[in-house]
Amino acid sequence: DPTSEELALEMELLEPEEIAAIKSRIESEPLNPDLERRWRRAAARVRRIIRIAQEPMSLETPVGAEESSQLGDFIEDDTMPEPVDAAARELLKEQVKSALLVLTERERQVLEMRFGLRDGRDYTLEEVGRHFKVTRERIRQIEAKALRKLRHPTRSRHLRDYLS
Numbered sequence: 001d002p003t004s005e006e007l008a009l010e011m012e013l014l015e016p017e018e019i020a021a022i023k024s025r026i027e028s029e030p031l032n033p034d035l036e037r038r039w040r041r042a043a044a045r046v047r048r049i050i051r052i053a054q055e056p057m058s059l060e061t062p063v064g065a066e067e068s069s070q071l072g073d074f075i076e077d078d079t080m081p082e083p084v085d086a087a088a089r090e091l092l093k094e095q096v097k098s099a100l101l102v103l104t105e106r107e108r109q110v111l112e113m114r115f116g117l118r119d120g121r122d123y124t125l126e127e128v129g130r131h132f133k134v135t136r137e138r139i140r141q142i143e144a145k146a147l148r149k150l151r152h153p154t155r156s157r158h159l160r161d162y163l164s
Contacts, residue, residue: 008042031049060131093160102155106132114143 002010005028009019018035025031031039059072081089082127096117100108113123114133125136150156 002048004046005039006042007046008039011042013042013045013047014038061151062152076097092159099155099159103146107149110139110142114139 008014009022011017014022018038021035022031023091030036059070059075061071063069063071074097100111100117103111110128110132111130112118114125116122123131125139128139129136139149150159
């Protein structure tokens with residue numbers, strides 16, 4: 001592991017000329033006392049940064065000149081979708097619902113179950129077949145017929161934008 005003195009040089013906490021002077025004199029002759037003092041200060045700053053980085057900090061810690069904000073206010077919530085993405089997703093849901101209206105009730109239910117449009121879970125042919133009390137082959141046929149209907153150019157043009 002590098003020392004705090006070495007990190008101070010790497011982090012460029014000193015002027016480039018000072019860094020060059022320190023690097024050239026480290027092995028040979030003693031440093032100018034003023035330069036050595038600045039280097040020690042930079043190394044102390046590195047140690048302080050390392051110590052602060054290791055201390056846990058509350059998200060309620062006040063920040064800013066007036067301390068009117070909290071640290072947690074500046075942390076992005078990556079579990080929330082971006083507004084543009086959320087709007088596009090809602091529009092897609094509406095377009096899909098609209099496209100499914102051309103299908104029979106049974107075809108619509110089969111596709112909703114197979115593609116997780118109801119509850120987010122994709123059901124197998126076997127599971128959908130049990131639900132409708134028919135064979136999985138019959139569900140496959142219903143699904144294929146429904147998808148053929150949806151692929152018709154007049155019905156699919158609204159959804160094509162989402163496929164790119």
